Amino acid sequence: LCTCDTQLSLLAEMARQLPADYPSLRLASPAQLSNHASVDLYTEQVLQHAKVILISVHGGVSYWRYGIERLVELGERGVQVIMVPGCDNPDPELLALSTVPAADAERLWQFLRQGGAVNAQQLFNCIASQWLQRAYPWLAPQALPRVGVYHPQQTTASLADWQASWQIGAPVVALLFYRTQVQAANTGFIDVFCQRLQAQGLNPLPIALASLKEAACLAQVEDWLDEARCTLIINTTAFALSNPEAPSARPFR
Numbered sequence: 001l002c003t004c005d006t007q008l009s010l011l012a013e014m015a016r017q018l019p020a021d022y023p024s025l026r027l028a029s030p031a032q033l034s035n036h037a038s039v040d041l042y043t044e045q046v047l048q049h050a051k052v053i054l055i056s057v058h059g060g061v062s063y064w065r066y067g068i069e070r071l072v073e074l075g076e077r078g079v080q081v082i083m084v085p086g087c088d089n090p091d092p093e094l095l096a097l098s099t100v101p102a103a104d105a106e107r108l109w110q111f112l113r114q115g116g117a118v119n120a121q122q123l124f125n126c127i128a129s130q131w132l133q134r135a136y137p138w139l140a141p142q143a144l145p146r147v148g149v150y151h152p153q154q155t156t157a158s159l160a161d162w163q164a165s166w167q168i169g170a171p172v173v174a175l176l177f178y179r180t181q182v183q184a185a186n187t188g189f190i191d192v193f194c195q196r197l198q199a200q201g202l203n204p205l206p207i208a209l210a211s212l213k214e215a216a217c218l219a220q221v222e223d224w225l226d227e228a229r230c231t232l233i234i235n236t237t238a239f240a241l242s243n244p245e246a247p248s249a250r251p252f253r
Contacts, residue, residue, distance in 0.1 A: 001030050001055040003063065004086045006184040007112055013185045014120040022124070023051075023132045030057065030064045039067045047071070052131045053079060056112050058086030060094055068097065075099040080131050084109035104130065110141035115183025118142055118155055144183060147209040147217040149224065152191045159205070159224055166203040171231035173197055175206040176221065178237055182208045205230065212237060 002008045011027055026046055033039045047053060053071060061068050068083065075081035075097075082098045082105050085091040098105040111123035125138035151157035166172070175194065181187055194204035205228050209217045212235075225233070 001028055001053065001057075002086065002112075003030055003058045004056060005029070006115070006180060007056055007086070009186060010115060010117070010120050010184045011123075014117060014124065017121070018124060021134075023128060023134070026050075030055070030067055033064075033067060036066055039070055043070050043074070047074060048077075048079075050074075050079060052082070052127055054082045054084070054108060054127065056084050056086040056109075057091075057094060060085070060091050061097075068094075072097055082108055084112065086112075088113060100131075107141065114141050114144045115180075116142070116144050117185045119144075120185065144179065146179065146214060147207065147220045148179075148182075150177075150182060150187065150190065150206040150208045152187065152194075159228060162203070162205055163228075167198075167201065170201055170203045172203045172205055172228045173232045173234060174221075174225055174228070174230045175204055176212075176233065176235045176237050177206065177208055179208045179210045202232075209237065 002011070008027055008029060015025065015027065028042070028046075033042050047070070053074065055068075055071065057063055057068070071081050071083070080099055082100055083094045084098075084105055085094060095102060095105050095109075107126065108123060111119045111126070119141055122138045122141065125134075125136035128134035129136050129138055149157045149159055149162065151161045154161050175190065175197075177190055181190065190206050194206055197204040205224065207221055207224060209221060212218050212221070
């Protein structure tokens with residue numbers, strides 16, 4: 001259960017890649033269960049039959065109080081219930097309602113908080129191995145950098161990964177996009193964009209970032225632009241560009 005559409009999109013995409021013997025699972029948003037009757041019906045038809053329930057809630061207990069009360073009841077009846085925040089801020093009250101050790105709940109929160117395809121895959125593997133009698137290997141959550149070069153064939157990409165396939169002498173085009181697209185594994189449109197640029201005789205350089213307002217992000221982007229000698233910048237992060245505290249400031253050297 002996730003209140004964040006980005007997390008649901010990520011988990012749905014990675015669920016399609018799970019092995020055939022993976023335990024059955026359901027993905028849903030508490031936002032679609034907005035009244036007591038709908039919560040009771042979903043509890044009766046789905047939740048009470050689950051062995052493990054993971055819920056990520058933005059806004060804490062008060063956002064979905066009745067639903068969480070029903071989950072606590074299921075936890076008392078033996079269901080493994082794990083409650084984590086749906087944002088970057090810790091929520092001790094929510095975590096304390098989990099039936100698993102705090103370290104286990106914290107780990108699952110970090111998988112979701114960091115996002116990305118690798119973390120989602122490890123989340124599924126961890127849950128199955130810890131509580132569903134499977135033996136899938138899993139790794140600890142991996143931090144997603146605030147800014148990074150994106151490459152569809154590399155988990156952690158660098159400028160050199162793109163340079164290896166660039167056309168010699170062709171102009172370099174930087175494509176800036178929100179890091180949240182990587183977190184949600186929603187990068188198909190970036191892949192197509194890069195393919196179209198290459199078809200026009202241009203060398204693409206896609207860069208995922210949190211915000212150009214963050215000094216560290218901007219400095220790293222500028223360094224890559226200089227190193228790659230970019231001719232053109234395509235910026236899809238307009239909301240991360242303006243800065244009310246410095247309205248006349250403009251990014252890029």
